[in-house]
Amino acid sequence: MQADQALVLDQVTKRYGDFTAVDALSFAVRTGEVFGFLGGNGAGKTTSLRMVLDIIRPTAGNISVLGRAPGRENAPFLGFLPEERGLYRTMSAIDTIVYFGRLKGMSAGDARTEGLALLDRFGLSANAKSTMDKLSKGMAQKVQLATAVVNSPRLLILDEPFSGLDPVNQGLLEDEIRNASATGATVVFSTHVMQHAERLCDRLLLLARGRKKFEGNLDEARALLPARLNVTARQQLDGLPGVADCSGGPDTGDGWRDYAVTLEPGATAGGLLEYCTTNGIALRRFEERRASLHDVFLHMVGSGEPAQ
Numbered sequence: 001m002q003a004d005q006a007l008v009l010d011q012v013t014k015r016y017g018d019f020t021a022v023d024a025l026s027f028a029v030r031t032g033e034v035f036g037f038l039g040g041n042g043a044g045k046t047t048s049l050r051m052v053l054d055i056i057r058p059t060a061g062n063i064s065v066l067g068r069a070p071g072r073e074n075a076p077f078l079g080f081l082p083e084e085r086g087l088y089r090t091m092s093a094i095d096t097i098v099y100f101g102r103l104k105g106m107s108a109g110d111a112r113t114e115g116l117a118l119l120d121r122f123g124l125s126a127n128a129k130s131t132m133d134k135l136s137k138g139m140a141q142k143v144q145l146a147t148a149v150v151n152s153p154r155l156l157i158l159d160e161p162f163s164g165l166d167p168v169n170q171g172l173l174e175d176e177i178r179n180a181s182a183t184g185a186t187v188v189f190s191t192h193v194m195q196h197a198e199r200l201c202d203r204l205l206l207l208a209r210g211r212k213k214f215e216g217n218l219d220e221a222r223a224l225l226p227a228r229l230n231v232t233a234r235q236q237l238d239g240l241p242g243v244a245d246c247s248g249g250p251d252t253g254d255g256w257r258d259y260a261v262t263l264e265p266g267a268t269a270g271g272l273l274e275y276c277t278t279n280g281i282a283l284r285r286f287e288e289r290r291a292s293l294h295d296v297f298l299h300m301v302g303s304g305e306p307a308q
């Protein structure tokens, strides 16, 4: 493992009987980056994260967390928001945060000071002494987030952190992730909602049926898709170099038509534009349509896997 890698999985497999939930998965998360762990339902995200946290053990392969094997001694440096949220119903919000801070080796005083500051930041100052069963689901989720970050973790792992949050609180969580990253923490979060990943991730991994489909940054992910263009021209572009498909809308009356053009893999919009210019093909509009991460997901994983 290199010094600039916060998390490394090397050929990690997890089997449940005959079923392989995670299949020879290898990837590395660099220190300080926000890393998206993406996949549809049942892809193996939670299973992978649980192995990192030593909640379950791999069937095969190696995991390195901040340079060490998974285990309890990593607790002071880690923050974890589990997918299954659950806190002691009769404990107050602040006591809950202090309890988790203590589990991670903080003093009660430090955990309380930091816990109160977090509740304030999350708009929950007035609820510090409310017991968990008196809080709304979203409020309880923010308290749980506070338990994950109270120790200013070097590696923050969030399993489906956006589920169950309203748009305002989703924004707050995005800010919290950016904030953790800005202060030097490494953040790994799983999601099946591509928009969050698109806004937040430095790099991402796409998982399907336990296998890695892609690891890289957003631009690299988008480059996996053939370029698509909106073009207004006087003639069909089918058959031009690099054009895989060109479908046209109605003639607007003066001979111009709008075309949706898909290029062949590896062909570039610039190459087609240059060809048109040098060959006297008149163009009134020539726009590249930027692929979304959702498009990439469907392209890589297929529409059988859910993504939003």
Ligand SMILES: Nc1ncnc2c1ncn2[C@@H]1O[C@H](COP(=O)(O)OP(=O)(O)OP(=O)(O)O)[C@@H](O)[C@H]1O
Binding pocket: 016, 019, 021, 039, 040, 041, 042, 043, 044, 045, 046, 047, 048, 083, 192
């Ligand atoms: N303890 C278990 N015993 C048997 N199979 C399991 C167990 N835990 C998980 N699985 C299976 O492993 C696969 C991966 O599950 P996992 O929870 O890791 O997926 P996920 O990517 O987190 O999905 P989701 O987005 O739905 O939470 C699923 O098919 C699941 O049924």
